[in-house]
Amino acid sequence: MLKIGVFDSGLGGLTVVQALKKVIQGAELFYIADTKNAPYGEKTSEQILQFSLDITQHFIETHQIDALIIACNTATSASIKILRERYPEMIIIGTEPGIKPAISQTSTGNIGVLATPTTLQGDKYQQLVNRLSTPKHITLYEQACPGLVEQIEKGALDTDKTKEMLMAWLHPMKKNNVDTIVLGCTHYPLASEVIQELMQDGVKLIHTGEAIAKHLLSLGEKSGHVNEGSLNIILYTTGSINTECMRSMLDMTETVHLISL
Ligand code: DGL
Secondary structure, three states: OEEEEEEEOOOOOHHHHHHHHHHOOOEEEEEEEOHHHOOHHHOOHHHHHHHHHHHHHHHHHHHOOOEEEEOOHHHHHHHHHHHHHHOOOOEEEOOOOOHHHHHHHOOOOEEEEEEOHHHHHOHHHHHHHHHOOOOOOOEEEEEEOOOHHHHHHOOOOOOHHHHHHHHHHHHHHHHOOOOEEEEOOOOHHHHHHHHHHHHOOOOEEEOOHHHHHHHHHHHHHHOOOOOOOOEEEEEEEOOOOOHHHHHHHHOOOOOEEEOOO
């Protein structure tokens, strides 16, 4: 049976697990919300690399995982290269801002990118933008959203403070006719409704959970996974988290286990 380890700094990675749930069967999925070290997006790359190495080591020792999903753009940027070098046999899939699907879906050519400060500052993001060698008619409006992850973790989405933060970040996008916004942090799909409400004119929001799930299915099947049966999900956290929210996002009733790494 395929054993999958998935991690993020908190609730955000569950937006990826929601997509995995729709595609992957006959597997065991272990999820770690590393809230003790959250938010990742305002830590240094060196710190995030260490958290990622510790979590991966734990997944291997405790659950003998075959596949690792880094359900976090920030941790992907800081650690995927080293993790792949260290564990060449393991399936390792990261999360990257969906610039490519946004380019194919925009009509105005003006695309917004919302992400954490660390993701936008990272080399990996720059390489992604360069690789897609952004065609001339495409303009990217990049915006770091410090503090948004904390508001989401607190369950404070529907508050004046969160709306004011988002309004200030989205204003330049609105003014410049942005019709597609890349949600470059796995927490941000949880704020989709508020973002849609503030942007009004039916902006397209891009996140990559579904693409990650399909990629895992294809790599898993190549290494012998048979996609039949149930998906068993076990949730862990390294610190305090809204466990009710975790369960309801996945429609589960099971206990969330507190672990230390
Ligand atoms: N969910 C993470 C991401 O995709 C970041 C959350 C955080 O800043 O802790 O980038």
